[in-house]
Amino acid sequence: MTDATLTQGRSTSPFAGLMSGTVGPVIVVVSAIMAIWYIAAVALNTPFQYDLYERAGQTDVSTSQLITDTLAQKKPVLPAPHQVVIEIYKTTVEKKITSKRSLIYHSGITLSSTLLGFLIGTSLGILLAIGIVHSRVLDKSLMPWVISSQTIPILAIAPMIIVVLNAVGISGLLPKAMISTYLSFFPVTVGMVKGLRSPEVIHMDLMHTYSATRLQAFWKLRLPYAVPYLFTSMKIGMAASLVGAIVGELPTGAVAGLGARLLAGSYYGQTIQIWSALLMAAFLAGSLVALIGVIEKLTLKRMGMNR
Amino acid sequence: MTALASAKDTEMVVNKNSASPNRVIDIDNLSLTFETNDGPVHALSDIDLKIDEGDFVSFIGPSGCGKTTLLRVIADLERPTAGSITVNGVSPEEARLNRAYGYVFQAAALYPWRTIARNIALPLEIMGLGKDVQQHRIKKNMELVNLSGFEKKYPWQLSGGMQQRASIARALAVEPDLLLMDEPFGALDEIVRDHLNEQLLQLWAKTNKTVVFVTHSIPEAVFLSTKIVVLCPRPGRIYDIIDSDLPRDRNLDIRETPEFLKIAHRVRDGLRAGHSYED
Ligand SMILES: Nc1ncnc2c1ncn2[C@@H]1O[C@H](COP(=O)(O)OP(=O)(O)OP(=O)(O)O)[C@@H](O)[C@H]1O
Ligand SMILES: [Mg+2]
Numbered sequence: 001m002t003d004a005t006l007t008q009g010r011s012t013s014p015f016a017g018l019m020s021g022t023v024g025p026v027i028v029v030v031s032a033i034m035a036i037w038y039i040a041a042v043a044l045n046t047p048f049q050y051d052l053y054e055r056a057g058q059t060d061v062s063t064s065q066l067i068t069d070t071l072a073q074k075k076p077v078l079p080a081p082h083q084v085v086i087e088i089y090k091t092t093v094e095k096k097i098t099s100k101r102s103l104i105y106h107s108g109i110t111l112s113s114t115l116l117g118f119l120i121g122t123s124l125g126i127l128l129a130i131g132i133v134h135s136r137v138l139d140k141s142l143m144p145w146v147i148s149s150q151t152i153p154i155l156a157i158a159p160m161i162i163v164v165l166n167a168v169g170i171s172g173l174l175p176k177a178m179i180s181t182y183l184s185f186f187p188v189t190v191g192m193v194k195g196l197r198s199p200e201v202i203h204m205d206l207m208h209t210y211s212a213t214r215l216q217a218f219w220k221l222r223l224p225y226a227v228p229y230l231f232t233s234m235k236i237g238m239a240a241s242l243v244g245a246i247v248g249e250l251p252t253g254a255v256a257g258l259g260a261r262l263l264a265g266s267y268y269g270q271t272i273q274i275w276s277a278l279l280m281a282a283f284l285a286g287s288l289v290a291l292i293g294v295i296e297k298l299t300l301k302r303m304g305m306n307r
Numbered sequence: 308m309t310a311l312a313s314a315k316d317t318e319m320v321v322n323k324n325s326a327s328p329n330r331v332i333d334i335d336n337l338s339l340t341f342e343t344n345d346g347p348v349h350a351l352s353d354i355d356l357k358i359d360e361g362d363f364v365s366f367i368g369p370s371g372c373g374k375t376t377l378l379r380v381i382a383d384l385e386r387p388t389a390g391s392i393t394v395n396g397v398s399p400e401e402a403r404l405n406r407a408y409g410y411v412f413q414a415a416a417l418y419p420w421r422t423i424a425r426n427i428a429l430p431l432e433i434m435g436l437g438k439d440v441q442q443h444r445i446k447k448n449m450e451l452v453n454l455s456g457f458e459k460k461y462p463w464q465l466s467g468g469m470q471q472r473a474s475i476a477r478a479l480a481v482e483p484d485l486l487l488m489d490e491p492f493g494a495l496d497e498i499v500r501d502h503l504n505e506q507l508l509q510l511w512a513k514t515n516k517t518v519v520f521v522t523h524s525i526p527e528a529v530f531l532s533t534k535i536v537v538l539c540p541r542p543g544r545i546y547d548i549i550d551s552d553l554p555r556d557r558n559l560d561i562r563e564t565p566e567f568l569k570i571a572h573r574v575r576d577g578l579r580a581g582h583s584y585e586d
């Protein structure tokens with residue numbers, strides 16, 4: 001960081017000032033993405049726009065008119081960023097939360113099954129890891145299943161989970177949450193197994209000289225060691241949970257949730273709606289992962305490991 | 308507590324029956340070979356060693372000659388491949404389960420998420436001692452190694468030498484009758500080392516502990532020990548055992564006396580001979 005700032009301080013490039021600190025680079029990257037997005041939107045929407053002109057008998061259209069029109073279509077192939085932003089604004093700020101058309105309402109639905117699934121998945125992952133670390137038999141018998149479970153595409157298994165659970169009378173939040181669980185237990189299991197096995201030999205030897213029981217060694221050594229691993233895998237698990245919840249809303253023809261919005265959007269070619277649901281999902285995932293990051297920081301600080 | 312009490316009982320029974328009354332460690336014809344990917348490593352070969360209660364025994368020898376390995380065998384951290392060993396008259400495993408010894412590792416091995424005071428409390432928690440006993444022992448032993456005032460610091464906030472002293476305090480807090488110390492003062496400067504040598508000697512003289520001590524320093528070995536074991540490498544074996552006739556009650560000035568220098572000389576000769584095997 002300091003080295004970079006120093007060299008930039010000396011250079012005479014006009015970008016030197018812009019690229020120092022964090023705000024500058026972030027602005028540059030975001031603007032670059034926006035520019036690419038707008039160019040792509042114009043390029044992708046132009047063919048359809050020509051169709052429209054043809055049908056309307058318009059022949060002499062200026063380039064600036066063409067660009068304005070491609071960025072203002074009702075069902076564009078690729079909506080422009082501002083269209084998505086306006087849609088999000090309309091469906092969040094301007095709609096009551098209880099409204100079926102409120103994006104916040106739908107996000108809430110998806111969020112609740114995400115969180116439930118994440119909670120179950122994380123607990124399951126931790127328990128599996130504890131079993132695997134402490135028993136050779138479980139290590140040999142469970143680990144292959146844990147790994148092969150993730151080789152099945154979630155899109156294939158999601159409808160089955162929902163149908164099976166519906167058949168035994170479980171519907172609503174839980175089937176969706178199960179899919180989140182299915183996706184999120186894996187990174188937690190793998191991360192925790194690694195974490196619980198990571199204590200240095202000398203630290204394990206120390207426990208040995210105290211004749212500590214396995215339970216004592218677990219609480220006083222393995223678990224604290226695994227905490228940073230747990231947080232890393234929880235971040236992955238949380239993002240996977242959200243994907244699981246959205247995927248879980250697709251096959252059931254669910255009426256609510258971000259997945260339902262995506263599905264409805266694609267039925268009716270409402271690309272702007274799809275994109276706003278997508279962005280909302282991305283924002284949600286980002287916030288949840290950031291939240292875990294904050295809890296991680298506080299926890300590690302309490303544990304004195306915040307070097 | 309009951310475990311400790313019964314340990315003492317067995318020890319007394321054994322003492323009554325055995326020929327030498329206060330035998331703490333009895334090693335007979337012991338060998339240890341590590342099976343590694345590039346063939347066997349003969350870490351210890353034909354070790355015979357008797358250590359009695361109240362002995363202060365130093366292991367000295369070139370790097371890689373098996374000092375740590377021998378100490379780990381006594382502590383049941385390593386199993387010998389041949390020969391026999393008893394600690395307090397029982398197998399090393401039983402002795403460990405009876406919490407017969409305190410072990411100071413070559414590295415400090417503090418838990419990074421525990422403050423210094425809580426690191427010292429760790430074995431006490433595992434033994435299930437009461438909070439006030441813990442507090443008392445933490446305070447006493449932190450004073451002993453000159454770390455008072457650093458109770459709330461985390462290991463990474465301390466220098467390497469301070470960390471090592473904390474790990475010594477942790478081992479002492481267990482108040483074991485047998486102390487196994489693997490180069491405990493290796494990371495310390497000369498003055499602190501002298502100070503801790505004196506402290507350790509006082510503690511030993513006062514409590515009649517048995518100490519097994521690994522060091523690379525000839526003066527340290529001679530100053531502290533009643534028995535000096537010189538090891539030589541490849542395979543690791545005992546080259547010489549020197550029984551010191553220095554008085555048990557000593558201070559640092561003894562290092563200038565001819566008796567001291569004579570023993571130091573013999574240790575040095577042993578080490579030289581050991582090294583020459585390497586060529
Ligand atoms: N776990 C192990 N596996 C294989 N070889 C080992 C193992 N531990 C030690 N050794 C070998 O055994 C020999 C003795 O090692 P040891 O650690 O006892 O030496 P040391 O005398 O304590 O040396 P130092 O003074 O450097 O600490 C060395 O050759 C070492 O490579
Ligand atoms: Mg060693």
